[in-house]
Amino acid sequence: MIQVKRIYIKNFKRFREVEIKPEAKPGLFIFIGKSYLGKSNFLNAICWCLYEETPFKQSIEEDSSPNDDILNVDVAKEKEFAEVIVEIHVSDNNNEYKFVRSIIKTQDSKFNVYRLSGSDWKLVPNPEIIREMLLPKSLRKYFIFAGENLERLYSAGFEKELREGVQKVSDIVVLDRAIDHLYSVLIEARRDAGRDNPEIDSMINIKEKLDLEIIEAKKKQEKIKDEVNDLKKIRIEYKEEQKKYEKYKNLFERRDWIDRETTKIESMEDKIRNRINYLLTEKTPFVYLRKALEELHSHISHEEKTGKLPPDIEADFIKELIKNGICICGRKISKSDKSTDILNKLLLEYEPASHRVSLLEDKYIISSIIRDQSELKKELLNLIGERGGIVAEKNDLDREKKEIQEKLKNSNFTQVSNIEKALEDLENKIEDHSLRIGYLEEQINRNKNQSNELDDKIKKAEVMTKKNEKAIKIRNFLEDLYKSLVYVRERITDRVRRALSFNTEKYFRELFWDQEEFEKIEFTEDYGLNVKERGIDRPKTEFSMGEGKVLGLATMRAIAEISGFSEVPIFFDAPLSNLGAEIKDNFLKIMPDLAPNKQIFIFSLDDNEMLEFIKTSIPKNRVYKLKKDPKNKHSTIIEKYYA
């Protein structure tokens, strides 16, 4: 078991100088602190010391120095060229080691490993080898990780990483090396067995060529698979970019909609304005004249009462009589008749009054106009109100349009179509690659068959010629051994994969709240993830953040279970972030079981769930607290929580 005995950090980011000496026993160690106090940077310090990388993102507020500058800000103010040092002191069952990395600005970092010999620390000549033996870089992400990034375990291209990781943790790598070595010996043995036998020799040559082709094809296939993975990664980037522009696309659509709406509103406003203008020019005169009209009305009424308004029939009647040459008494008269003169005189008297007839009509018109004026007022007020509403709506739209224009200034819309085209090209490439992988697969199978056939032929020929018997025996033995090893390797890989599937599913079920939902979780031969949800395959991209994270955690646990490094300490940042309350509970429940045989260092916010958990489940001497350094503004100190 590898145990951390001491961690010492000096001048690294938020840590001016901290030292912790955890109990060298398995179990949980908890570090709590508020945001921005450097929890992630503690992990970065460890990663930096061991692998010279700082993979954990820090919040901007926390990061008071530029990313590339790891020197503590407070120290930098006093001394620009101060040394940054991180030391990790670990022990495995037999030895004690100290990993030390240090750097002074502008220089390369120095990495040293010391072994305790008696009471002295002795420098180890190849520090990387010791590190790989104890805490291999390729497995880093399985023992130093952040809860926030856990859900990204299953991002594009994860299959390859997972496969490599699993192969490494299950020691298949060692077996692979043995198989490779055996294969080169086998080739020699084959040559020996076929020596002095031209027919066999040529067959061996062909067989070797075929085998080489298989290896080449496999390599090509791997390469193409890697390319596909890269393309998939790019696809994700493009999709995100596309999403970004999607926003602009929506804005464009919204702007067009506003334009259309504005045109509609304007035509509505026009209609209303025209109606108002029509009413104003058409009806206003009557309103202005209201007084005069009322006066006329009373005049007419008066005239009517006093009989001064003769009915118009009289004038028309006289006209009719004159026209037809008829006297009032009905007698025919000529134009020269006296009666005609009388009629003409009468007409002269009555005719001016004939227009008075229309005055009677006027009386009614005036009444109705005055009556209608209240309607006119109502209509006008309504129209004006309506127009006000419309104008306000239009103004709102105008304002929104202006805002959109402002936002759109920052967009380059041509890029949207570029990205869309690039995405289409990508899809085509991926499809193309898949076809090539299939084609290579065919070639490999064809070669394998031919190679097997040749094997048979060679053996038959050997029996016939009976030469090099000893060499043939050795070759046969090696051949069998090789086949057995390859078979064993396949079995181990298969078992590891099954174990990974089984454990992942088991831990997932333990953590996940809705166990009914998921029927089966398994890894395919290519380490692709297969999740069946009530009988339906679900693409991994459709996991929610919480689900993805739980799945990531489950996989981590499963890998730790099957790895030869299952006793490596785990550093786990923000385990509870992005988890729902129920999963948090479940997670805290299983947390003590996570570490039956190793140290687990948890870095968490001091939220209520965690404090409660600490109270009930963690021994007092295993809880630490990150606090702002009272003396240095940009620094953090670490104390015992119960001190």
Next chain:
Amino acid sequence: MPNEIDENYPQFIRIDENIKDKCLKDLIDKNSGTCFSGQEQGQICLLAATIGFVNKKKKKTNKPTDIRLYRTLSKEYKMLIRAIVLADCNYDYNVLSDGTKVLKIIEEYSNGGLQLLHEKIYDKGLDLSIEDDIIKLLNKIQ
């Protein structure tokens, strides 16, 4: 010329050319933003006549110019003309039988009204559309 305001008459009213050029054109200008913009000239002249009458502002036509009335005058408008003319000549009904005289009175008020409107909207720089006035008037009456 018929001597009465009958169904087809008048087709024109005659206002002072000067006033047409100076006032009427401004008022009906599409960019004027007043409620008269784009409306019929004849209609505006009749409205102006009522405003001239109410404000007792008459102006003789020195150089007459024809303003066509595109629509046949409604009964209401014929009544309106009679009302102005009768009030102007103290209810001497006989005046109504002389169409030319009737129109002359209307035209003189129209000139005066157009000048008033133009003065109100342009010379005094008031942005008041007639809308506010009319609502005020209506409010007073109702």
